[in-house]
Amino acid sequence: MTAPAPDPLDTVFAALADPTRRAILTMLLEDDMAVTDVAEPFAMSLAAISKHLAVLAEAGLITQEKRGRVKWCKLEPDALRAASVWMQGFGQFDPVDLDAFERFLETELGPGDGV
């Protein structure tokens, strides 16, 4: 652990840079989920998803709590606030346009993909 503690923004943005991880976050918007259930829709191994979840947890974007043999994953939206605030500094954004958000979420999820 001699690593010199990188800027939290580094890890948050890096975590968000992967589409699988963004999809996971979107899923967790709905509800808390077990690791196995998170992995279910993806065409990759459970171990890979487990790693993605570790990255998200490292960034503070989720927390994981083990109850019994099941590990529950919970969205931690506050971690996004720092990044969001940072970005707002550029361009004097208008207050966020929720219609645009809807459109983007649709793009994210893929049209006709009813996740």
Place this chain on the structure above:
Amino acid sequence: MTAPAPDPLDTVFAALADPTRRAILTMLLEDDMAVTDVAEPFAMSLAAISKHLAVLAEAGLITQEKRGRVKWCKLEPDALRAASVWMQGFGQFDPVDLDAFERFLETELGPGDGV
């Protein structure tokens, strides 16, 4: 070029994940700059900065225009809007707190580092 066009959010967030690149964006908030001038405050080669700028341009976060032998770099804040909008979906953020933004910018630049 058989690469299947990654989600723009991938490249934007990946670009933002590097502290050098975020610092560059912050510099460009002030004014457009030539590549050499962008590189000046950093303890790394000009070629490295040139690559960073290419990443930012690829993500659409800046544009570069060559006038004479000088290539000018210009912030393109609109590219951040998509990412910002995506993030707003999580956590029903309050409208952004500009005081918090100031504090974060200070953290970014480093206290007592008068860049």
Place this chain on the structure above:
DNA sequence: GGCATATTCAACCGGATGGTTGACGATTTC
């Protein structure tokens, strides 16, 4: 023309990242 300046290109390097598979520890269930 010839030299200095601005920027990129190309090759290279070490380390991180995203994925795999198979073994393993922990927990529940029968």
Place this chain on the structure above:
DNA sequence: GAAATCGTCAACCATCCGGTTGAATATGCC
């Protein structure tokens, strides 16, 4: 206690990333 389930660990692999150096390609100046 034995078997099934949940999740991680460890080793491995290919690729990407951030950096270097040195040569190459403009362009501007005299």
